[in-house]
Amino acid sequence: xxxxxxxxxxxxxxxxxxxxxxxxxxxxxxPKDHGLNVVVVCSSMEATRAALRKAxxxxxxxxxxxxxxxxxxxxxxxxxTSPPVLLDFAERRxxxxxxxxxxxxxxxxxxxxxxxxxxxxxxxxxxxxxxGGRKRWWPTAxxxxxxxxRRKGHEVILTETE
Numbered sequence: 001x002x003x004x005x006x007x008x009x010x011x012x013x014x015x016x017x018x019x020x021x022x023x024x025x026x027x028x029x030x031p032k033d034h035g036l037n038v039v040v041v042c043s044s045m046e047a048t049r050a051a052l053r054k055a056x057x058x059x060x061x062x063x064x065x066x067x068x069x070x071x072x073x074x075x076x077x078x079x080x081t082s083p084p085v086l087l088d089f090a091e092r093r094x095x096x097x098x099x100x101x102x103x104x105x106x107x108x109x110x111x112x113x114x115x116x117x118x119x120x121x122x123x124x125x126x127x128x129x130x131x132g133g134r135k136r137w138w139p140t141a142x143x144x145x146x147x148x149x150r151r152k153g154h155e156v157i158l159t160e161t162e
Contacts, residue, residue, distance in 0.1 A: 056100075068098065
């Protein structure tokens with residue numbers, strides 16, 4: 001599959017929540033377009049929440065934007081355009097997660113057959129990736145994904161939750 005063939009099935013900028021102070025002109029609600037991007041790969045909801053918190057802190061310090069990449073695997077009996085989880089439902093869940101971020105979040109849902117292949121095509125070379133996962137002493141799927149992405153040349157930060 002050629003890199004240009006993969007396109008997100010859903011893409012939307014979810015702005016940060018309204019500030020509690022009155023200096024709203026100092027805040028930007030649209031992501032900056034200067035190329036610095038922190039990518040969060042969605043796994044479980046709690047792990048993604050932790051990863052978004054970490055990415056939000058990084059993006060605030062670096063004046064970067066956050067892209068939440070959601071590879072949604074569609075099983076072979078179904079057509080690729082008909083995921084088992086409706087995009088509207090996924091959007092509502094991701095909107096709740098993104099509302100906790102201090103900066104705007106660009107959400108991209110990729111409908112795919114293979115998560116790893118979709119991530120390879122969705123990530124730019126040498127991306128800064130934040131992953132969330134449960135803290136375990138044994139190898140987890142998130143640790144394996146982080147190791148695989150590092151081998152591909154990406155900078156990976158693994159945020160572990162209890």
